[in-house]
Amino acid sequence: GAGVSQSPSNKVTEKGKDVELRCDPISGHTALYWYRQSLGQGLEFLIYFQGNSAPDKSGLPSDRFSAERTGGSVSTLTIQRTQQEDSAVYLCASSTDSNTGELFFGEGSRLTVL
């Protein structure tokens, strides 16, 4: 498919474990975003990658969260020492380097921390 691909679609983990969530953006899209969606809280911005520029990490809630984007394509969001409040749907989106502003979202990775 030509859309944004995320894996795993569902992840159940125990408190204190580390998790990695993967995002494969649309080919050719230079911008990549991670958002977190919690029930009743809307979409919370986490981190933004644009080309070769330094990422905008201003939305990361704590130092347990980190993300990288290798080769300007695939991105991995890592959550260390997971807590129950980390349970949410993690959404990845990509966009072209234009001023249309349209974000193309994946279907998300649902994380449940027991």
Next chain:
Amino acid sequence: QQQVKQSPQSLIVQKGGISIINCAYENTAFDYFPWYQQFPGKGPALLIAIRPDVSEKKEGRFTISFNKSAKQFSLHIMDSQPGDSATYFCAASGNSGNTPLVFGKGTRLSVIA
């Protein structure tokens, strides 16, 4: 600090009626205001967007009304259909959309027959 405030949280509309969702923002640097539609189990998808140089934009049954002085914008869905039942998010960003979008908390719309 919530930069984009969205209301109502949920909305029930009769088929054929008008659905109205409102958003307000504080940051005067915002210059791009999209609405996203999300169905259960799916990611949000762009529905319609507006820039502050116009006060209204219409695409089919969907219309955005924008009031720059009041820092408010709204989504109107005319002739609402059961297939419109979804969660709707307003959003805003600066730099003509090239900075991360800030989203409202969403409105769950149910259109009943």
